Amino acid sequence: MLSYKKLAEILNSNKSFVISSHINPDGDAIGSELGLYYALMKNNKNVKIINHSPVPRELKFLDAEKVVEKYSPRKHNKFIAEADMHIFVDINQIDRVASMEKVFRKNRKYSIYIDHHRDPDDFVNDMILKPEIGSVGEIIFDFLDKTKFAPIDLKIANSLYAAIITDTGSFRFERTSPKTHIIASKLLRAGVNPKRIYELLYEHDKINRLKLLGKALSSIRLDGKGKVSSMVLRLKDIKEVGGTESDIEGFVSYTLTLEGVRIGLFFLEFEDGFKVSYRSRGTIPMNKLAGEFGGGGHINAAGSRLDGKSIDEYMPKVIAKAVEYLKYDK
Numbered sequence: 557m558l559s560y561k562k563l564a565e566i567l568n569s570n571k572s573f574v575i576s577s578h579i580n581p582d583g584d585a586i587g588s589e590l591g592l593y594y595a596l597m598k599n600n601k602n603v604k605i606i607n608h609s610p611v612p613r614e615l616k617f618l619d620a621e622k623v624v625e626k627y628s629p630r631k632h633n634k635f636i637a638e639a640d641m642h643i644f645v646d647i648n649q650i651d652r653v654a655s656m657e658k659v660f661r662k663n664r665k666y667s668i669y670i671d672h673h674r675d676p677d678d679f680v681n682d683m684i685l686k687p688e689i690g691s692v693g694e695i696i697f698d699f700l701d702k703t704k705f706a707p708i709d710l711k712i713a714n715s716l717y718a719a720i721i722t723d724t725g726s727f728r729f730e731r732t733s734p735k736t737h738i739i740a741s742k743l744l745r746a747g748v749n750p751k752r753i754y755e756l757l758y759e760h761d762k763i764n765r766l767k768l769l770g771k772a773l774s775s776i777r778l779d780g781k782g783k784v785s786s787m788v789l790r791l792k793d794i795k796e797v798g799g800t801e802s803d804i805e806g807f808v809s810y811t812l813t814l815e816g817v818r819i820g821l822f823f824l825e826f827e828d829g830f831k832v833s834y835r836s837r838g839t840i841p842m843n844k845l846a847g848e849f850g851g852g853g854h855i856n857a858a859g860s861r862l863d864g865k866s867i868d869e870y871m872p873k874v875i876a877k878a879v880e881y882l883k884y885d886k
């Protein structure tokens with residue numbers, strides 16, 4: 557594993573960088589990318605953030621200067637091929653960059669993962685991997701704070717704060733630590749306005765989203781003596797109300813709000829297949845459960861996407877497997 561000191565040396569000794577993250581980026585992906593981007597820019601580096609997906613609507617406020625670019629081979633392949641270094645944040649498996657995988661594989665550069673997921677692949681030369689940390693934003697902060705690689709100005713602070721609150725569920729998920737709060741306090745001292753960031757991130761529901769949430773909530777069912785709850789959103793519901801995958805973001809968290817529930821599942825049907833989000837409390841490994849259906853993730857939060865599979869055939873199977881997994885509840 558790369559030390560912060562060594563990372564600072566490596567960044568200092570290179571000039572041009574590509575920063576990238578996963579398909580459908582969340583606040584931790586975009587916030588961490590931007591935090592690192594501005595830190596590199598302060599050191600007069602040549603940097604581009606290039607992602608497979610565009611910045612989602614609800615995160616656009618973070619990228620007021622529009623520095624995050626959506627990948628286009630014609631526009632970016634040259635820069636990617638010529639950059640000294642490729643830095644991947646919030647991922648540790650190269651296929652998470654989706655359509656960009658090819659260009660990164662073709663143009664191997666000194667590359668690193670900065671991440672907090674388990675089970676990395678061996679694509680990169682080095683990595684900073686801290687699965688015990690709640691967000692990559694905290695890792696980037698820690699790096700900047702300890703090495704003084706760049707002063708943490710308001711732009712960096714806002715980016716990292718947004719990364720932290722999205723990935724810790726506003727300081728309530730398992731991996732929220734005393735240090736998470738210490739970092740948040742330092743970011744507030746750097747000028748972050750927590751009320752404003754929270755409003756920008758979360759308080760902008762569209763009526764479609766609430767209607768879809770209503771449909772999802774009314775589908776809720778319990779199995780495993782009330783310990784496994786699941787919700788489903790069908791393609792016909794989405795078509796009836798209107799809305800996209802990003803309107804459905806976070807619905808899965810409602811499955812765990814029920815008293816006594818240890819595993820929550822959320823099924824989302826697509827045109828050609830479906831996706832499952834898995835959540836758990838305590839020691840029940842959702843990464844392992846998702847792994848049985850071609851996915852992965854963290855111990856308490858994971859996902860899998862089953863393209864070309866029938867939701868009616870698989871939903872009972874996934875639920876039955878989840879009930880079996882209650883045996884891991886210590």
Ligand SMILES: [Mn+2]
Pocket residue numbers: 584585646672690691692723
């Ligand atoms: Mn993350």
